[in-house]
Amino acid sequence: MKTFSGKVLFLDRSDINTDEIIPAKYLTEITKEALKPYLLEDLSLEGFDPKKDIEGKAVVVTRANFGCGSSREHAPWALEVNNINAVIAENFARIFRQNMYNCGMFAIELPKDTIDYLFNNYKGKEVSIDIDVDRDKIIVKADGKYEEINFKVGEFDKTLIKEGGWVDYADKNY
Amino acid sequence: MGKTIAEKIFDAHRVDLPFPDTHVLKLDAVFCHEITTPIAITDLQARGKDRVFDPAKIKAVIDHVTPAKDSKTAEQGKILREWSRKHEIKDFFDIGRNGVCHAIFPEKGFARPGYTIIMGDSHTCTHGAFGAFAAGVGTTDLEVGILKGVCAFHFPKTIKIVLNGKLKSGVFAKDAILFVIKELTVNGATNMVMEFTGPIVDEMSMESRMTLCNMAIEAGGTCGVCYPDITTVDYLWKYIKDEFKSKEEALKEYSKWVSDEDAVYEKVYEYDLSNLEPMVTFGYKPDQVKPVSEMTGTRIDQVYIGSCTNGRIEDLRVAAKVLKGKKISNFVRAIVSPATPEIYTLALKEGIIEIFQEAGFCVTNPTCGACLGMSNGVLANGEACASTTNRNFNGRMGKGGMVHLMSPASAAASAIEGKIVNSELFE
Ligand code: SF4
Numbered sequence: 001m002k003t004f005s006g007k008v009l010f011l012d013r014s015d016i017n018t019d020e021i022i023p024a025k026y027l028t029e030i031t032k033e034a035l036k037p038y039l040l041e042d043l044s045l046e047g048f049d050p051k052k053d054i055e056g057k058a059v060v061v062t063r064a065n066f067g068c069g070s071s072r073e074h075a076p077w078a079l080e081v082n083n084i085n086a087v088i089a090e091n092f093a094r095i096f097r098q099n100m101y102n103c104g105m106f107a108i109e110l111p112k113d114t115i116d117y118l119f120n121n122y123k124g125k126e127v128s129i130d131i132d133v134d135r136d137k138i139i140v141k142a143d144g145k146y147e148e149i150n151f152k153v154g155e156f157d158k159t160l161i162k163e164g165g166w167v168d169y170a171d172k173n174y
Numbered sequence: 175m176g177k178t179i180a181e182k183i184f185d186a187h188r189v190d191l192p193f194p195d196t197h198v199l200k201l202d203a204v205f206c207h208e209i210t211t212p213i214a215i216t217d218l219q220a221r222g223k224d225r226v227f228d229p230a231k232i233k234a235v236i237d238h239v240t241p242a243k244d245s246k247t248a249e250q251g252k253i254l255r256e257w258s259r260k261h262e263i264k265d266f267f268d269i270g271r272n273g274v275c276h277a278i279f280p281e282k283g284f285a286r287p288g289y290t291i292i293m294g295d296s297h298t299c300t301h302g303a304f305g306a307f308a309a310g311v312g313t314t315d316l317e318v319g320i321l322k323g324v325c326a327f328h329f330p331k332t333i334k335i336v337l338n339g340k341l342k343s344g345v346f347a348k349d350a351i352l353f354v355i356k357e358l359t360v361n362g363a364t365n366m367v368m369e370f371t372g373p374i375v376d377e378m379s380m381e382s383r384m385t386l387c388n389m390a391i392e393a394g395g396t397c398g399v400c401y402p403d404i405t406t407v408d409y410l411w412k413y414i415k416d417e418f419k420s421k422e423e424a425l426k427e428y429s430k431w432v433s434d435e436d437a438v439y440e441k442v443y444e445y446d447l448s449n450l451e452p453m454v455t456f457g458y459k460p461d462q463v464k465p466v467s468e469m470t471g472t473r474i475d476q477v478y479i480g481s482c483t484n485g486r487i488e489d490l491r492v493a494a495k496v497l498k499g500k501k502i503s504n505f506v507r508a509i510v511s512p513a514t515p516e517i518y519t520l521a522l523k524e525g526i527i528e529i530f531q532e533a534g535f536c537v538t539n540p541t542c543g544a545c546l547g548m549s550n551g552v553l554a555n556g557e558a559c560a561s562t563t564n565r566n567f568n569g570r571m572g573k574g575g576m577v578h579l580m581s582p583a584s585a586a587a588s589a590i591e592g593k594i595v596n597s598e599l600f601e
Contacts, residue, residue, distance in 0.1 A: 015360050015459060019567040024546040027209050028239075028246035030216065030253075042569040044458065065361035068394060069567060071296040072210065073312035094365045094396055095296060099312035155193040156326065166326070170318040171223060174189065174198065 004131035006058025017069035067096025176434025180330040202289040206234040210294030212253035227323035235267040273514025273540035276300040276482035283413030287402035287428040303383035305402035337374035339448030347382035348581035352453040356463035364394030381488040392460035402428040475557040477508040477589040484562035485513030489582040496586035503592025
């Protein structure tokens with residue numbers, strides 16, 4: 001199982017698409033590692049600098065419909081090779097969300113109010129998030145304090161997180 | 175309680191329900207191209223699982239960058255080619271016989287009513303035009319599809335989109351789907367099947383239905399779907415004539431894959447499109463859509479006619495009708511890419527290629543090319559393209575470029591004017 005804790009990268013926009021997460025021109029790479037420098041290279045978001053803002057982050061918090069667009073699993077991989085194994089959003093595009101769990105990574109959906117709350121209270125601060133897989137809780141830490149937020153995840157998704165992905169599971173069962 | 179077409183397909187293909195709302199379906203076809211499949215192949219090899227569930231059900235094509243433009247794309251082609259040979263995948267389309275995946279696979283009869291289809295490509299939703307459940311997936315799902323012939327999905331909620339009225343002359347499936355995406359937004363159909371029905375869809379050719387379903391993903395849809403009817407049977411007839419005694423018999427069989435009258439929908443949208451004007455996108459999201467008339471005069475540098483959305487013969491015929499006897503503006507460059515060799519050949523025979531060339535278009539071989547900004551018409555920073563493709567994301571056709579999505583008629587008219595204009599010819 002991967003680790004799901006560390007500093008938070010806030011991306012304050014809805015509909016961030018897969019071309020923004022990893023542009024098509026890098027799809028000719030045949031190793032995941034090669035994608036590392038290009039994560040979010042084409043993101044249009046004021047004040048965001050991929051060269052400075054990604055380093056050291058482990059969890060993304062964003063708005064609605066994250067990962068819309070193409071089916072490229074390069075999008076989760078580009079996150080993964082930058083040590084970001086969890087994205088928290090209002091909701092996700094279907095293929096992106098499935099790709100995350102298929103890779104044993106978290107795509108956690110929280111209600112809009114909770115996402116608004118996270119942005120209002122924590123954006124711009126030094127924040128870290130730990131995801132407690134067994135208790136279905138997100139632990140948000142900032143200014144020496146912490147709070148817990150519950151989340152829901154389906155059994156299938158959790159099995160993929162724990163078993164490290166869909167290929168081995170399917171090969172064993174079908 | 176009645177069922178939707180997607181529910182019927184799920185019921186007929188479910189092999190397991192390992193967890194709540196996790197439906198493992200048997201697949202009728204797995205489609206592959208050279209951008210997302212090689213990485214699946216190398217991963218399967220690394221896991222010691224270099225097998226395929228059924229070589230007859232796997233179809234593969236090199237289409238995104240072809241002929242290869244550099245060593246990396248050559249390597250991707252090579253991996254797919256060698257794998258197809260090793261596993262005796264006979265429906266593998268290499269250079270010279272290759273075309274854009276979502277155009278060539280239906281043209282070969284690989285998409286059928288009631289089928290389940292996956293591909294490592296988001297526009298796999300196109301094949302729903304045949305009354306199939308066809309969904310784009312990532313690499314891991316593709317690997318499992320190749321290895322075991324199954325894929326897991328959540329239960330498909332369906333929204334029904336009823337297109338009433340009659341499209342005006344000069345208004346096409348592309349304008350209709352741009353309008354629908356504007357109404358639904360890019361997130362409006364996430365996790366849902368989009369069922370297209372109504373008199374306008376009934377009238378449409380298979381090509382137009384494919385244009386409609388192709389862009390379902392731009393509203394977040396899992397799959398677009400149209401009911402199979404006699405148009406579907408006619409299109410497929412050359413491939414199915416040995417299976418059925420008559421077209422009527424085929425139609426009867428395929429009628430299994432139509433939603434029941436009392437099927438339950440998440441939501442039903444009804445639009446009367448009788449007054450719909452030609453539509454165009456203006457931003458970096460496919461739901462940023464306006465009538466072309468409100469964008470008239472917008473500067474463009476390039477025109478691109480092609481792709482899995484609008485690179486079919488019907489599209490080229492429409493564009494050629496606009497272009498016949500005219501020249502493109504000196505201020506633009508224009509590219510047309512017939513989506514498959516068969517379309518190219520037909521266009522040659524019908525004199526369409528000549529019309530494009532006389533007008534000043536560059537005619538390329540069938541490929542995705544500029545659609546995803548990898549070859550054959552990448553934009554420079556600050557340039558804009560009038561394009562018949564399906565995505566206008568920032569950087570899609572080249573870093574710093576702007577893409578205006580529109581119909582082939584509008585794109586052709588804009589090429590002549592050198593800026594965005596309505597196609598007068600059809601009015
Ligand atoms: S034509 Fe464009 S959208 Fe269609 S499959 Fe090729 S790259 Fe994708």
